[in-house]
Amino acid sequence: MAKITLDGLAHSYYPNPKTDADFALKELNYEWDDGGAYALLGPSGCGKTTLLNIISGLLVPSKGNILFGSKNVTELQPEQRNIAQVFQFPVIYDTMTVRQNLEFPLVNRQVPKNEIDKRVAEMIQVLDLEDKADRKARGLTADEKQKISLGRGLVRYDVNAILFDEPLTVIDPHMKWQLRTKLKDLHRQLGHTMIYVTHDQTEALTFADKVVVMYEGDVVQIGTPEELFDEPAHTFVGYFIGSPGMNILSSEVKGKTARIGSHEIKLAHEYHALGETAEVGIRPEFVTLSGGKKGMPVSINSVEDIGRFKIVRASLEGQELNAVLPEGAPVPADPKVSFDMSRINIYENSHLVRKGA
Amino acid sequence: MDKTYNNKAWFLVLPVFVLVALSAIIPIMTVVNYSVQDTFGNNQFFWAGTEWFEDVLSSERFWNSLSRNLLFSFIILSIEIPLGIGIALCMPKKGPWVPVCLVMMALPLLIPWNVVGTIWQIFGRADIGLLGHTLEAIGVDYNYTSNIFDAWVTIIVMDVWHWTSLVVLLCYAGLVSIPDAYYQAARIDGASKLSVFRFIQLPKMRGVLIIAFLLRFMDSFMIYTEPFVLTGGGPGNSTTFMSIDLVKQAIGQFDLGPAAAMSLIYQLIIILICYVFFTVMSHTGSDKPEQGAGE
Ligand SMILES: Nc1ncnc2c1ncn2[C@@H]1O[C@H](COP(=O)(O)OP(=O)(O)O)[C@@H](O)[C@H]1O
Ligand SMILES: [Mg+2]
Numbered sequence: 001m002a003k004i005t006l007d008g009l010a011h012s013y014y015p016n017p018k019t020d021a022d023f024a025l026k027e028l029n030y031e032w033d034d035g036g037a038y039a040l041l042g043p044s045g046c047g048k049t050t051l052l053n054i055i056s057g058l059l060v061p062s063k064g065n066i067l068f069g070s071k072n073v074t075e076l077q078p079e080q081r082n083i084a085q086v087f088q089f090p091v092i093y094d095t096m097t098v099r100q101n102l103e104f105p106l107v108n109r110q111v112p113k114n115e116i117d118k119r120v121a122e123m124i125q126v127l128d129l130e131d132k133a134d135r136k137a138r139g140l141t142a143d144e145k146q147k148i149s150l151g152r153g154l155v156r157y158d159v160n161a162i163l164f165d166e167p168l169t170v171i172d173p174h175m176k177w178q179l180r181t182k183l184k185d186l187h188r189q190l191g192h193t194m195i196y197v198t199h200d201q202t203e204a205l206t207f208a209d210k211v212v213v214m215y216e217g218d219v220v221q222i223g224t225p226e227e228l229f230d231e232p233a234h235t236f237v238g239y240f241i242g243s244p245g246m247n248i249l250s251s252e253v254k255g256k257t258a259r260i261g262s263h264e265i266k267l268a269h270e271y272h273a274l275g276e277t278a279e280v281g282i283r284p285e286f287v288t289l290s291g292g293k294k295g296m297p298v299s300i301n302s303v304e305d306i307g308r309f310k311i312v313r314a315s316l317e318g319q320e321l322n323a324v325l326p327e328g329a330p331v332p333a334d335p336k337v338s339f340d341m342s343r344i345n346i347y348e349n350s351h352l353v354r355k356g357a
Numbered sequence: 358m359d360k361t362y363n364n365k366a367w368f369l370v371l372p373v374f375v376l377v378a379l380s381a382i383i384p385i386m387t388v389v390n391y392s393v394q395d396t397f398g399n400n401q402f403f404w405a406g407t408e409w410f411e412d413v414l415s416s417e418r419f420w421n422s423l424s425r426n427l428l429f430s431f432i433i434l435s436i437e438i439p440l441g442i443g444i445a446l447c448m449p450k451k452g453p454w455v456p457v458c459l460v461m462m463a464l465p466l467l468i469p470w471n472v473v474g475t476i477w478q479i480f481g482r483a484d485i486g487l488l489g490h491t492l493e494a495i496g497v498d499y500n501y502t503s504n505i506f507d508a509w510v511t512i513i514v515m516d517v518w519h520w521t522s523l524v525v526l527l528c529y530a531g532l533v534s535i536p537d538a539y540y541q542a543a544r545i546d547g548a549s550k551l552s553v554f555r556f557i558q559l560p561k562m563r564g565v566l567i568i569a570f571l572l573r574f575m576d577s578f579m580i581y582t583e584p585f586v587l588t589g590g591g592p593g594n595s596t597t598f599m600s601i602d603l604v605k606q607a608i609g610q611f612d613l614g615p616a617a618a619m620s621l622i623y624q625l626i627i628i629l630i631c632y633v634f635f636t637v638m639s640h641t642g643s644d645k646p647e648q649g650a651g652e
Binding site: 083 | 561
């Protein structure tokens, strides 16, 4: 086991990439700590699988190096890297029994027989597959097949990392929750580095200590779930994390004020003049809706009651604005909004402007 | 909910029924008719019962040609199936060479049987044929018209040349349908090339292999045109397969009764062997769960 270093890594599926757009994965430098639980979060097609395949060795990057500890493994084949990977759709060896499927990666690595038996028996128990263990894998349900795929990764105790590529896509919701909890437990028990790819924020935030958010081949932010919530580094992260996502309002920022249409709001920090490409980001949780005289008038488009709270969809000077109302709070007749000053983030060209900058 | 039964739909099946009747049922019934009767011409028939069948089954000639057929099909299958799988594995899975390879593979399949026979007949001749001449030049004594072994080798090579492509194309179709993730998972699991073949490619080709196996069996078991053109059943009777024997009896000797009985037996053998093949092959490695439903 070792930390994994990505050094100037970039990948294009074209032989002679010219523009930035030709790269499925743009230049990336990062260190994955040994034993960390990471989530790789981003919409479909943003390059998550590409990055994972580079780490596991299924793809050789067009640029840069990848190191396990201090060893450069960029050119090594997956079988030489000692890494496990679980794919989006279950891959099982049809003609083998469940047990043989789980034994397969160990047998290939010449692990001693008694060691194999011990680990496989344990894994079968962990995965709740005892009653199916000696059955051919082919006739099983998608859930069970994916459990076998997971198991083939997890039986290998000494791997450098286990990579999961949207492993729960085919699994029913209730099973999903169970398996995710199980993975989390296993992470605690075994202490492997785990990288979990998903496009589902709940999955990412509940699984990982650190979330890597990707967007169009770029890593836009790496942080703890709290950091992603409080200070999204990119407007995309703001939208993508949270439900509803962060409100992004185009405005003009100068010093300690931001101007949205005809309204001015006070900011907690001083910014140099940002001109018209600036945006104010505020989470719906920190937008207060009241009926008094104070605040900016909005018109309400719709109210969604989702149990614990209500989502109010409104427009402010023609820009969309969502607010979260606590349960039981009435929707005022002549609504005004105000923002929690300390929770406002300022963006320029979609990137966060650090406070006081 | 009440179901309404409307039997008018059966009329829609009528055209198919008429076609099948014309193409299969009526000819077969004619054959059945001949197989249980004797005739001295003039459209006069006498009931013969199972006499012809007994005759056929007790004749050495029948058993000889049957064993020739079985040997031939066995040799053909044991060459063409592994060779076809091997070639399919070597073919590129993507890139500009794919269509080139596919067309090359399809070419022999487009050539009519009798032309194939003629091609090899000329090809193997020592005086004007490239193969025959070359073999003679390097000192191999090769003559398919007088040497039994040479005749068999020529027919087998010809059939392999003609039909291996079919197996290749079927296997190739099976191979390209395997998702990439299987190969990726195998690499992650550290599987050897042999394991990939044994545990991924072969099981995924099972369906097409059954088809290839059945098609090649039926076809080789019914072989007629090529040996007819190439050797005419000789030397001696060494390449007189059942179909050739049948034609000799029916048309050469005009023994319609025994010929009809023989063709029915012939057909029964094919159906029986195909049934056994199919049942056995779809059960080996099919690993249906003992109980409960599958996917
Ligand atoms: N084998 C490939 N050849 C060419 N382009 C590819 C290939 N695989 C992925 N891409 C492209 O690279 C981009 C990133 O893909 P991928 O890493 O699979 O995204 P994700 O896993 O985040 O959905 C996509 O635009 C996709 O079209
Ligand atoms: Mg993907």
